[in-house]
Amino acid sequence: MGSEGVGALTAVAGEAKQARRRAGRPPQALLSSSRITRAALKLVGQDGYKGLTMAALARSLNVAPSALYNHVRSKQDVLLLVEDHLMGRVDVSAFGTRPWAEAVCAWAHSYRDVFAGHLPLIPVIALLPVTNAPATITMYEAVTRGFLDAGWSSESVIDAIVALESFIYGSAYDVNAPEDIFDAGTLAPSAPNFSAAVAGRGLRAGGPVTVPEVNAGPRNDADAAFSLGLNAMIAGLAATLGPQG
């Protein structure tokens, strides 16, 4: 019964070449939402989202593709599962322990960093209702509390959060932009100011590529633009809050 029945017909050493399971409901359920979520996340970690296909997901769970549809209505459902799981990794701990501006800053950075590695989920977050996405709702609750505690009115919190989120989503894309995204190529002469500004970008303290270090993972420009925009928006929002409560 509990023997897991991993019997290969002729168990060749090592290679987990599973025996073909015969049709019909198995004694122990092979699939569940959380198993599917974990497998999907693992697949994405290996091959990215191009590797996340229903067939590959099924194979990684040692199951026929059609079996997935007993637990999930569509591939979108899988994406929603993954999205909600990842939302649990967004750090909201600064709300309640740090002042509002700092907390927003920490939350936003964490949020962006989590989803910069999961761009195909952004349309899912931005467009799908949060119903049945418990971790997502938990995150929103924590952030809302942080805003209310800082003096925000109930009527304007959501707009402020949405504005910040919009910026975060766009910034997550930017993290994945190639280094030469603003390379005008042969058309550079027709856009002299722009080209010069692109060339002069990152002439910041610390230099551009002067210090290779370990090459700093993602692009450094993206971080600079993110910090600039985030600080600006936080300051601007704080100013909005000030006069009228």
Place this chain on the structure above:
Amino acid sequence: MGSEGVGALTAVAGEAKQARRRAGRPPQALLSSSRITRAALKLVGQDGYKGLTMAALARSLNVAPSALYNHVRSKQDVLLLVEDHLMGRVDVSAFGTRPWAEAVCAWAHSYRDVFAGHLPLIPVIALLPVTNAPATITMYEAVTRGFLDAGWSSESVIDAIVALESFIYGSAYDVNAPEDIFDAGTLAPSAPNFSAAVAGRGLRAGGPVTVPEVNAGPRNDADAAFSLGLNAMIAGLAATLGPQG
């Protein structure tokens, strides 16, 4: 020769049921980048991006799907063509005629409005190099000039533009979010502050759904969040600019 050869075998009245063209290079080229772009745009206007397939595109141009690949390397190329065309619709005219903050505001609104109807292009804009996207480069040049004229340094313009663009992309998604995106459903009790704030959203001057009018096209909440965030970021950026030039 120049007769266009639209000869149906038995020309039944009206219905443009084209005769099958025989294989081989036609006397007059049937395709070009601009024809492909226009056809793609028309298709998208009719059926949205789900309707934009290479097969449908070919059919609308009265051509075999494989013929497209003589003018375009991939479907991504088609998307890039469309993207660059649309970028020409983004209004940059306020730069040079209005003060910086106003110009940025007008540009950002126009930018968001154009691409809110073309969400699948956002990954294309955000991730693909601008090389060979002349209208896009032209847009950036105008915006860069506007920033430089307002006193921005060449080293920080691009970061500021990228920050604003990130916000714009995210906001374009938000325009398309369903009304009930923040509906927590059965989990609402577990997130009381959030749920209350969602319910209290849009209790602004003018009311929420009090005045149906023509139902105002896209969601009103999206506009409120966009304005709030945009004004905040513009104010914050202007403050950054002030002290250090």
Place this chain on the structure above:
DNA sequence: TAATCTAAATGAACGGCATTCATTTAGTGA
């Protein structure tokens, strides 16, 4: 306990998709 219902698996399809390739034809330059 027997009969029925439902949950969860298989495996064979399906239609749609982007893309490739061999082939054909027409213009172009040596």
Place this chain on the structure above:
DNA sequence: TCACTAAATGAATGCCGTTCATTTAGATTA
């Protein structure tokens, strides 16, 4: 005139998400 290249057709490929009939096992009910 002859090669070369550009631009079309049409058949084929492989992948992908999804559906459906079928099978088996557990759960519920008579």
